[in-house]
Amino acid sequence: xxxxxxxFITKRILIAIPTLLIIVAFSFSMMRVAPGGPFTNERALPxxxxxxxxxxxxLDKPVYEQFYIYIKNLTKGDFGPSFKYKDFSVKELILNxxxxxxxxxxxxxxxxxxxxxFLGIIAAINRNTxxxxxxxxxxxxxICVPSFVMAPLLSLFFSLYLGILPxxxxxxxxxxxxxxxxxxxxLPQIAxxxxxxxxxxxxxxxxxFIRTAKSKxxxxxxxxxxxxxxxxxxxxxxYLAPASAGLMTGSIIIEQIFGLPGIGRYFVxxxxxxxxxLVSGVLILYASLLIFLILITDIIRAILDPxxxx
Amino acid sequence: xxxxxxxxxxxxxxxxxHNLNVFFKTPEGISHVVKDANFNLKKGTCLGVxxxxxxxKTQTFFSITGLLANNGYVEGEAFFKDTNLITCDDETRRxxxxxxxGFIFQDPxxxxxxxxxxxxxxxxxxxxxxxxxxxxxxxxxxxVMDIVKLPSNRDIINSYPHELSGGMxxxxxxxxxxxxxxxxxxxxxxxxxxxxxxQAEILNIFNDLKNNFNIGLVLxxxxxxxxxxxxxxxxxxxxxxxxxxxxxxKVLTKPKNEYTKHLLSxxxxxxxx
Ligand SMILES: Nc1ncnc2c1ncn2[C@@H]1O[C@H](COP(=O)(O)OP(=O)(O)O)[C@@H](O)[C@H]1O
Ligand SMILES: [Mg+2]
Numbered sequence: 001x002x003x004x005x006x007x008f009i010t011k012r013i014l015i016a017i018p019t020l021l022i023i024v025a026f027s028f029s030m031m032r033v034a035p036g037g038p039f040t041n042e043r044a045l046p047x048x049x050x051x052x053x054x055x056x057x058x059l060d061k062p063v064y065e066q067f068y069i070y071i072k073n074l075t076k077g078d079f080g081p082s083f084k085y086k087d088f089s090v091k092e093l094i095l096n097x098x099x100x101x102x103x104x105x106x107x108x109x110x111x112x113x114x115x116x117x118f119l120g121i122i123a124a125i126n127r128n129t130x131x132x133x134x135x136x137x138x139x140x141x142x143i144c145v146p147s148f149v150m151a152p153l154l155s156l157f158f159s160l161y162l163g164i165l166p167x168x169x170x171x172x173x174x175x176x177x178x179x180x181x182x183x184x185x186x187l188p189q190i191a192x193x194x195x196x197x198x199x200x201x202x203x204x205x206x207x208x209f210i211r212t213a214k215s216k217x218x219x220x221x222x223x224x225x226x227x228x229x230x231x232x233x234x235x236x237x238x239y240l241a242p243a244s245a246g247l248m249t250g251s252i253i254i255e256q257i258f259g260l261p262g263i264g265r266y267f268v269x270x271x272x273x274x275x276x277x278l279v280s281g282v283l284i285l286y287a288s289l290l291i292f293l294i295l296i297t298d299i300i301r302a303i304l305d306p307x308x309x310x
Numbered sequence: 311x312x313x314x315x316x317x318x319x320x321x322x323x324x325x326x327x328h329n330l331n332v333f334f335k336t337p338e339g340i341s342h343v344v345k346d347a348n349f350n351l352k353k354g355t356c357l358g359v360x361x362x363x364x365x366x367k368t369q370t371f372f373s374i375t376g377l378l379a380n381n382g383y384v385e386g387e388a389f390f391k392d393t394n395l396i397t398c399d400d401e402t403r404r405x406x407x408x409x410x411x412g413f414i415f416q417d418p419x420x421x422x423x424x425x426x427x428x429x430x431x432x433x434x435x436x437x438x439x440x441x442x443x444x445x446x447x448x449x450x451x452x453x454v455m456d457i458v459k460l461p462s463n464r465d466i467i468n469s470y471p472h473e474l475s476g477g478m479x480x481x482x483x484x485x486x487x488x489x490x491x492x493x494x495x496x497x498x499x500x501x502x503x504x505x506x507x508x509q510a511e512i513l514n515i516f517n518d519l520k521n522n523f524n525i526g527l528v529l530x531x532x533x534x535x536x537x538x539x540x541x542x543x544x545x546x547x548x549x550x551x552x553x554x555x556x557x558x559x560k561v562l563t564k565p566k567n568e569y570t571k572h573l574l575s576x577x578x579x580x581x582x583x
Contacts, residue, residue, distance in 0.1 A: 217408035219404060
């Protein structure tokens with residue numbers, strides 16, 4: 001088991017390298033194709049100054065050479081200098097925003113997973129009751145209302161109207177500042193996860209092996225714990241990677257709305273201002289995170305379901 | 311009612327079913343799938359239940375063990391020893407299920423929990439009902455695996471359902487039902503999903519159980535040949551009604567009901583006698 005696991009993980013990391021390379025190449029060329037450059041201004045720079053700046057950032061070299069230099073530096077863990085935040089390297093900016101984004105993303109995914117699964121199971125056990133209908137009704141709203149609509153509504157109500165939570169800012173990760181952004185990010189995921197969990201739990205509850213468990217005289221809570229959850233959580237585990245992707249894109253907007261100094265903000269600023277290295281850097285980070293999450297998902301699946309061979 | 315009360319004094323009697331009716335609420339209205347069933351089962355004997363598919367065999371026994379689907383309900387009396395399984399509370403019924411009453415289902419391929427290993431599925435029932443520790447329960451598991459003629463080694467204990475054949479899974483199901491030394495085993499078409507050789511081996515196990523362990527056995531089958539080989543008494547069901555019942559030998563040699571005659575005409579001549 002352990003050896004096949006190590007083999008599996010090594011294989012997946014090796015596959016991840018070309019995937020990342022393609023993503024880097026793609027983002028690199030997308031940025032070059034977009035009109036304008038990092039130093040395009042309202043007022044044109046004197047030609048000799050522009051030439052000097054371009055030379056400093058290697059922009060005077062042919063594109064394929066720029067790409068080669070970029071990749072070479074990447075292998076050394078160097079994401080290059082930011083074109084817009086002049087005194088910072090991309091790595092510094094990312095490391096700066098990472099704690100904020102990770103706190104936000106990780107709390108949201110954990111909260112969505114727990115609350116969503118819990119609500120789904122309870123709804124499935126009590127299906128066609130008031131509880132079931134309310135959870136499903138509210139979750140429908142959660143799915144339909146995107147987080148960039150939910151966020152201002154939440155902040156309107158809790159910050160401006162009730163005045164119990166701050167409207168924005170990071171405030172060194174104060175829990176009060178985190179509540180609204182995490183809620184806005186999690187609600188759509190809780191909605192999706194609770195519906196998936198309800199459906200899969202109902203399917204499991206109707207399966208023959210649960211009938212066997214009942215015929216063994218086991219009580220309901222025991223059956224749910226030992227026989228139901230591990231089977232019904234499998235679709236949720238598979239949904240983890242797409243959910244995280246959703247959270248990442250969601251957090252780009254949420255960080256803007258709540259004025260949080262996370263990575264998402266650099267991504268938006270970088271894209272708007274043609275900060276080539278910053279955008280590529282953030283993109284590589286997002287892609288690696290997703291690849292890592294998919295790997296984790298597959299490992300959890302193999303642990304939960306003995307039929308899955310890795 | 312008087313009669314029922316007297317019958318249950320007879321401590322050889324395991325099951326005493328009186329005016330049992332099963333209904334399902336469906337979008338088209340209420341469907342009545344078991345109609346006024348009456349029958350008994352004594353210790354150490356086998357009751358065969360035959361009838362075409364859809365005749366109500368399964369629902370009769372689901373109804374007395376609390377396994378009916380959510381839209382089903384049951385009326386009547388079903389005494390197991392001296393407890394009415396219909397009116398007793400869920401906890402009392404669960405106390406019998408798995409402990410004194412074992413249930414074996416038609417489809418062994420899907421009847422075991424895919425993510426638990428065989429040892430866990432065997433052991434849990436004894437741990438749950440008898441409050442013994444896992445080691446003792448696994449020892450017991452090895453014992454019952456021997457009864458159902460499975461190689462009683464650690465390989466099977468540690469394997470998962472998808473690694474076993476249908477016949478092996480059905481043996482595991484029987485082994486599970488034996489873990490707490492039950493008085494009654496209800497086997498619902500236990501061999502229907504299996505190939506012919508495996509069928510014969512499984513039926514042999516049931517014969518052993520009935521003869522050696524003094525277990526009351528209900529054997530449900532749409533195959534009258536299977537019933538002829540194993541059961542002492544037989545119920546013939548059609549459309550939710552028990553058309554004919556009595557000693558297997560009598561019913562099968564001198565059937566009174568036209569439907570029973572028809573069923574008998576369907577079995578090949580080399581089975582029976
Ligand atoms: N959940 C249900 N809702 C409605 N009808 C049902 C349900 N379960 C079983 N039935 C019906 O009950 C009848 C008896 O079924 P069953 O006892 O399973 O037959 P069998 O003799 O083949 O075991 C069938 O007509 C079946 O369609
Ligand atoms: Mg049936």
